Amino acid sequence: MKVTYIINGKKQEFDISPGEILLDLLRDNGYMEVKGDCYEGTCGACTVLINNVPYASCTTLAAGVDEAEITTVKGLGDINNPHPVQQAFAKFGAVQCGYCTPGEILSAYALLLKDPDPGEEDIKRALDGNLCRCSGYMQQIEAVKIAAKMMREAGDNGRV
Amino acid sequence: MKEFDYFRPSSLDECLKLLDQMRGRARILAGGTDLLVRLKHDMIREDNIVDIGRLDELHGVHVDGGDVHIAPLTTHNEIVESGLCDEVPVLKKACAQVGSPQIRNRGTIGGNVVNASPAGDTIPALSVHGAHVKLKSIDGERTIPIEELFTGPGRTAMRDNEILVDIVVPTIANGEIGFFKKLGQRNAMAISIVNIAVILSMNRSSKIIERAAVAVGSAAPTVIRCIEVENLMAGSRIDSAERLWEIAMKIRDRVSPISDVRASARYRAEMSANLFYEGMLELGVI
Known part of the structure; x- marks a missing residue:
């Protein structure tokens, strides 16, 4: 079956089998920045935004988000x-x-789209679904606070 | 994963016809956060998947009379963010503790309910709120109390051509208070080791409890209501921590959990009492 997405602003069409998982489809087509790890929706490495909302692409059927x-x-x-x-x-x-980073950045970005000035608890909550097993979590929280400030000062959502 | 045929009906009518034709040979896919994992690991094998994700008529929250109607495709996060769901606060708290942000964005309340997992977080909350579920098939529709939906772990009383179309949750009455508590192995993304939902109707000054509802999850094959404890509390005041602990012990004795990879049966039973005790203290019942 055929599906069409707008990926990073570009229209893309794929011929898929009904059981294809979004994570696999993306990686098989060169989107290697989307990482796979637990494959059951518990680690957040495979996070992508679907219509600006963070999803675990490993538990998302490609056909379902046509x-x-x-x-x-x-x-x-x-x-x-x-x-x-x-x-x-x-x-x-x-x-x-760096393995968890793409997912963390997307979770942070989705938060800042909704809330340009989040508190520390909001940031922790938004990053709750992204596991990091090496650098810890404090630096991410500081990074999101500064990113929020940069985006507010830039006066737009910073979207390229 | 086994190959399957994929159907995406564009209306509820079309979906009901499809389910009727397939009669038990189809599995419904909503958010897929649980189903896809099980398909992938070949824990289940399906010939036909019916994706209802695009059925707008099964999506959203509205209030009618004294009830909040939550359509099954409403995601956990949509419930958390819905102002209308402020009237069903214990459910809202439960939804906020499901999985992770990514799972709450995709996973639906309908999926959490019909999966009938003993650990499903929304189920005890819906039970103490006195929720009903509306099931529909080509033959007609019926509405049953949520507790009657579950016949065992992962098993429901749904007929093989039925689909869940509405969750009807009475709004919390004036003066009612409650809590939802969950114990997992960590805060995020954990499956409940045990969870508990309580709603009390309590006189703020006399602290006499007029009515109580207590439901425990992940501590028996299906959600259980602690009727003995509810009756014990009704019409009385809990005047000491010792008395509260006595009541909590009755919850421990009521549950019949299993031991599995997440916790032992004994630990689950002890923790059901502890979560109750802690939640009741936070409500200020003493």
Whole structure:
């Protein structure tokens, strides 16, 4: 069956089997920034935004989100033009091995779209679904606070 | 994962016809946060998947009379963020503790209910709120109390052509207070080791409890109501911590949990009493 998505602003069409999982489809088609780990919706590494809401792509049927707008971490910005959330994560050492980072950045970005000035509890809650097993969690919280400030000062949502 | 045929009906009528034709040979997919994991690990194998995710008529919250109607495709986060669901606060608290943000964004209350997991977080909350579920098939519809939906772990009284179409939750009455508590192995993304929901109608000044509802999850094959404890509390005042603990012990004796990878039966039973005790103290019943 055929599905169409807008991925990072570009229209893409795929021919899929009904049982195809979104995570597998994305990685098989070159979106290697979407990471797979637990494959049962408990670690958050595979987080993507579907219409700006964080989903675990490993427990999302590709067919079920036909026509959706999908954002991966590369949709926010790249090394030449990083998004404020990406800049803040780099600056605050919120990245160690980097495996959980794409998911964390997307969860943080989705929070800031809804709430430009979140409190610490809001940030913790928004990142609750993203496990990090090396750098810890404090740096991420600081990074999100600074990213929020950068985005407020820039006067838009920082979306590329 | 076994290959399956995929159907995405565009209306509830079409869906009901499809379910009637397939008669038990179809599995309904809503958010998929649980179903896809089980399909993937071949814990279940299905020939036909009916994806109801796009049926807008099964989505959303509205208030009618004294009831909040929650359509089954409403996600946990939508309930948490819904102002209308302020009238069903214990359910709201339970929804806020399901899984993780990613799961709450995708997982639906209908899925949590019909999965009939003994550990389903919304189920004890719905029970103490006095919720009913409306089931529909091509033959007609029926509404039953939520407790009657469950016949065992993962098993429901739904007929093989029926679908859940509405969850009817009476709004909390003036003066009623309650809590939902869950014990998991960690805060986020944990399946309940045990969970408990309580609603009390209590006179604020005399602290006499007029009516009580207590439901425990993950401590028996299905959600259980602690009727003996409810009756014990009704019409009385809990005047000391010792008395509260005595009542909590009756909850411990009422539950019949299993031992599994998450916890032993004895620990679950002890913790059901502890969660009750802690929640009641926080409500200020003494």
